Each structure stands twice: as C-alpha cells, then as structure tokens.
Amino acid sequence: MRKVLVTGIEPFEGEKINPSWEVVKLLGDMELSGAKIVVRQLPCVFGKAIDALNAAIDEVQPEMVICVGQAGGRSDFSIERVAININDARIPDNENNQPVDETIVAGGPAAYFSALPIKTIVNGLRESGIPASVSQTAGTYVCNHIMYGLLHRLAQPSCKVVKGGFIHIPYLPEQAARHPGAPSMSVHTVLNALELTIAIALHTEQDLRIAEGATH
Amino acid sequence: MRKVLVTGIEPFEGEKINPSWEVVKLLGDMELSGAKIVVRQLPCVFGKAIDALNAAIDEVQPEMVICVGQAGGRSDFSIERVAININDARIPDNENNQPVDETIVAGGPAAYFSALPIKTIVNGLRESGIPASVSQTAGTYVCNHIMYGLLHRLAQPSCKVVKGGFIHIPYLPEQAARHPGAPSMSVHTVLNALELTIAIALHTEQDLRIAEGATH
C-alpha cells in the first residue's frame, strides 16, 4: 500500500504542546486516498530533527512526506514555498543549541523549492473554506532546517520519495489563550486542512499556475 | 423560567454570512445554567437594529441580554467594555444609511459601560483555553449602536433586564478563506465561548478586579 509520512515537532519556546504534533498524531494509521498515513514526532533540535526524519523515511518508505510545524502568530494554514540552507536561531533549540548563520548541508544548494503542488493545495483549501496561503519563508529555525533536510534528501537521485514539503500552522486556541492577540486555528480545522492537503498532493501531477506571490 | 436573550446580526459588507448569527442561532432554545436561551437576528441597519432589539426584549422578558457581532480582522473573542453615543459609519449599512457623527440617543450620556462581568468572563474563557480579551472600543458602526441602545434601555429605572453587553467575534474560517491573512475562529470554539460566557455572566454578582486595560 502507498504510504505517506507526516511529521509534527515537539513543543518549544516554553509551550506545553506543539499544535503540529497535536494534529498530526490524530492522522496516525488513517487511510486517505488509498494511502496509509504514518506519523512521527521530530525533536526540536538542530541536526537530530533531520536524523529522526531520515530514520523515519528509511523505515516507512513513503512516497510522500509532509512535515508540519508551529508558526505562533500566523493566522492561516501556510504552505511553505522554499527552504534555505542556513540555520540562524533566534532562540536556543530544545538541547540548547543556537547556531547562527551556519549552513545546514555543507556544500548544499542555497535553497530548495517545495516538492508539493503548493498552488493547487492553497486553492483547494480555500475552496473548501479553510484559510490558507503560500508562505515565501519558513524562517531560519528548526522548521526551515527540517524542510531543507527533507528536500535535500528528495533531491538525491536514489531517493524514492517523490513529493514532500513543509506546512506551518497557527497556535491552537488553548495556546493563543495565553498569548493575547495571537490568532489561532482549531484542531478540527487543521485536521481537515491536513487531510485535504494529503489528498490533493497525492492526486496532483501538475501544479496550478495561479499567482500566490508577494511584492516583498 | 429565567430567560437569556442572545442576538446576532445579519451579514454586511458583502459577506454571505455573519458569524454572530451562525453561532447564535445554534443556541436557540437551549437551556444553560437553568436559563432558557432565546435567540434573535438583528438587521444591520442603524435605528432598525435597536428597534428590533427592543421588540425582542419586550417579547422575551429576559433577565440578561448578550448581543454578538462580527469583527473581521480581530483574532479572539472580545468582550466590549464600553459603547459610545455616536454613529460614524465607514461604510453604508444594509439600507444604505451612512450616518456621520450623529448621536444614537439625543441627550443620552456620552457612553455606557458594559453591564456584564467582563473581567470574570475573560478570565474564565482563558482558563478554559479560549482566546479572549477585553476590548476598549466597539467601533462606531452598527455593533456599537446596538450595544449603546441595549445599555441605554438597561439604564432606565423601569427596565427589568439586569445584565447585558456586547461581544465581537472573528471571521469564521470560511470567511477568512476569502480574506488572506485574516484570523478566524471556528463555530465550535465560538459556541463554547458563548455558552461559557452565559454561564459565567449568570452566576457572577461581583466582577473580578484584574487588569485588562490598554496603555493606548
């Protein structure tokens, strides 16, 4: 059976939960569009996060990998367009590493573009009533690090994963309740969005050409 | 049986729905904390909105009235502190009225403070994991107009309604899907928040003294 690996990340920056894992774990062992979903939690640690992702890919042998992370302060389900080859940590990770301006893969390309049909996903989500957008930056912390690590693996000729990318999600309401003013999205809405994303990504061979760019 | 009147507003500014009514209507005929909930939709029309509210109060004879409206762009469940005696419409209402700097009640006081335990409500919602805050302005459009009309009635010695106020809620996800970047809150979260608000308001005699102010 076709397999899809979906990952969340452990809590960081003093949060008790990470919404990515709270939602991703609910997908575990589900079947969607004829594929089995396998879920894993990655550590919020530079280096170890990519190691854990690679081990999961080796074990699961998925045809698609979708990594999900928390973007506290963002208001919608945001599909990342690009990962860049740099770690620049505003805060220490969960093992107290704080790399500044270090490459993720020495000698690797400066960036990788998402290997998901990002426009088709955003379009499909909006048509289903879910707030979504393309994001032009995944930051420079562990999320971007994981996305870069994933896409670097996909870029290797031997890699059998054919699609993959990264999605940032808002705080859950229970987190936003402690960050006055911060937007949130419910577990239910994010779960719907993730299921749709997986289905769309599995079925789309050619991405739509619709503008989702930013003037700056 | 004790009665609580809860109102939503009809859609405006080109929206197909108004989240206030989408949620409020789900409360219809519910019993909460020993009170029967009666719901009504108010028109988004200056003057007629207050007339409809007054007619509903006459008919229902509630002990508490909670009016709910849409605040597209806000991210949380926001409890209004104060209504001011002015209409200043940035956009025309649903019957094409656009009053500018007109009083709501000629000779009425400049403002009324909410007759709800706003701090206790915000505190209770946050403890239940729902993003909530006290808002220092309900604007100058139909929502503020309704809140002022309600509190003006409560201020009359003959009025038997003892508690009342106004709550602004974010777009629903299906609305935010058409307003890229706008925060949203699910029907389920807002419904939970409203039920809690009603229960807390019914049971609270003395509001908490906790800071929820703004420096500007």
Added chain:
Amino acid sequence: MRKVLVTGIEPFEGEKINPSWEVVKLLGDMELSGAKIVVRQLPCVFGKAIDALNAAIDEVQPEMVICVGQAGGRSDFSIERVAININDARIPDNENNQPVDETIVAGGPAAYFSALPIKTIVNGLRESGIPASVSQTAGTYVCNHIMYGLLHRLAQPSCKVVKGGFIHIPYLPEQAARHPGAPSMSVHTVLNALELTIAIALHTEQDLRIAEGATH
C-alpha cells in the same frame, strides 16, 4: 495674546524618552497662527498628571489645550475621539500605582468626546502628506486619564478653555530601533503634524462631517 497649552508626558514602561515630550518641548514659546505656545511635561502618574495639567491651565490661561502621549506600536498621528471614565492600568505608573476599574472622576459622566475638530485635523494632515487617523480609544491608562481630566474641566461652565483634546503619537525611530517590528515617526514629521494641528484647530469653528469611524 492668545495662548495654547501643549503637554507631553514623561517616559514610562522602561523607555528613556517619551516622544510626546521630545516633540512638544520643541514648540515651547513658538508663535503659531497668532497664538503663543506654552509647553509643559506631565508626570506619568495617575492623579498627579491631572493635577499638573490643571495647575498649568490655571497659570497659562490658554484658550486651547492639546495633550500628547506615546502610543508604542501605532503607526500614525492619531487624534483621539473619546475619553472614558475609567482607570485600568495594564502596568504600574511611575509611582507604582496600578488602579484597576476605578473611576477617574467619581460621579462624572462615562465619557467625554474630544473638543477638537478631529475630522478637519485628520483631513488637513493627510492632505499635507502626514499619516493621521481618528482613534476610537485612548486606552485606559494615564493618557486616557489625562484626556478625561482635561475634558472634564472644559465641561465646567466656568472654564474659559474652549477647545482641547488628546493626540497619540508613535515611537520615535530611536525607540523603535529597540522594538523590532514597531513602526515609528520622526521628530520632524510629528513636529510638522503638531504645528498643523494647532493651526487647524485654532481656525476651525465647525468640524467637517467626513467618515472616520470603525466597524469594530
């Protein structure tokens, strides 16, 4: 000679400067539109701020009073529409008072509307290329407190001050440099805006009726 009293406030919340005083002090002893400008700095202390304002009015005998304060995070020159009769301090003032939900003037009205031609000012500033807007809330801290105190005095039949109100201004650039992401406005732009405001306010007898309201 006609006199105009313009006040700034001392620094608070850990800032080394308050942009309101940095700009207001530059107006000292200037003549504008045939009026002499007298400037004073008010303490960021509940109660004492109003006492100092009243003493300055007694001494200067101005025909107009414009009070200015800092609104860190706002992006434009914002003319306050209304002051409300409540102190609700998110942070302690400079003498460590932190009133919560206390009235400013016992038995005073719930609110006072600005006694400045706020629409004419906003319109004139924009036409001069200065970002400006009407604000529907002055908060619940010392700025709102001062504005309420000023307008309460103007409301007394014996008061000879005929115009007055409150204006919030952004951080200066040097402050925003330490608050990443915060908007700022230069001393020069704020000074221009204040001079124009004074001139417009002195010459305007009837405010414009142009929409500057908010839907929420």
Added chain:
Amino acid sequence: MRKVLVTGIEPFEGEKINPSWEVVKLLGDMELSGAKIVVRQLPCVFGKAIDALNAAIDEVQPEMVICVGQAGGRSDFSIERVAININDARIPDNENNQPVDETIVAGGPAAYFSALPIKTIVNGLRESGIPASVSQTAGTYVCNHIMYGLLHRLAQPSCKVVKGGFIHIPYLPEQAARHPGAPSMSVHTVLNALELTIAIALHTEQDLRIAEGATH
C-alpha cells in the same frame, strides 16, 4: 576612485512615487567613506530591470552595488538575506507582465544569499537609533528579481563587483497618508540609514555572528 552603485525603482501599484528612488537620488555624486556614489533608477519591469542594472554595472564599474526597493506595509529598514529563483507576480509589472512561477535564470541556483554584511549593518543601524532588521524574504516580485539578478552576476567568476545586496524600505509619510494604518519612514531617516549602510558595508570584511533569524 572607488565607486558604489545604488539603485532605486520607479513607482508601481498606482503610487506616484517610489520611496527607494526618492531617497537614492539624493545620494547621487556624493562621496562616502572615500567612495563615489553613482545612482540609477531601474524600471519596475521583469527582465528590463535586470538589463538596466547590468548596463549600469558595466558603465559604472562599481566595487559594491546596493539595490533599494519599496515594501509598503513594512515598518523598518530591512536588509534582505536571500533572493530566490522565481517570479510570481501578485500584480502586473509596469509593462503589464505577470509571470507566475517562472525562473529568473534558467538553470540558475534556487537562491543566492546577500553579499552584504547584513548583521553588521543591522547592528550598526540600531546602535545609531534607526529601526532595522534582517528580512528572510524579498518576496517574489520585481525586487526579488533584481536582487537575484544582481547576485547571479556577482557569482560569475569574472565579476569585479565584490559586495552587493538588496534593501526594502517602508512607504514615505506622504504615501502612508493615503494608506491608513500603514507605517512609514521619513526621507531623512532612510537617507541616514542608507549612508550608514554604505559606510558599514565598505568597511566590513567579516560579518558579525549575531542572531537575526526567525522561528518561522
């Protein structure tokens, strides 16, 4: 004499001015840190903007090139970290081209990192009281296009330009006056910031390693 080429862009999206050119043109023929500043305005047109930039480099033979563009809605002087190899135009350019998901340089790398000491510049500006930050995305419009084109040229072994990058600046106050709520920065502040940037960039051989990253 050492030469520095500084470029602005012509107005777009209905604006009458582009703040980048309004400020950059003031630097023309100035001498800064022993270098002569040469300024040019680039068209807001995909393709032609890079052609004009290349022609200016050929003519001027600068050792450093700093390109500046407008970021309406941003609040500070923002130094771009990276340009990506994609055009995705939310709005048509000034010759009505609207490329969607097209590469800038076929076969070029996915991204280039700025060839300016971005951390040293941000640090120096803040110490001088100017709001500044590192930006993790230059968007996907003409600004990113120009930045990519510049860095692609710098990446060629034959290129004698040794430093270069892109800076986004806020609206000028006169623009923000027509976009209520938008932050702005005065010509004077931006000019100071640009002069400092040039001086710092000319004198810095090794960038500082200080965190300026984003978690998302």
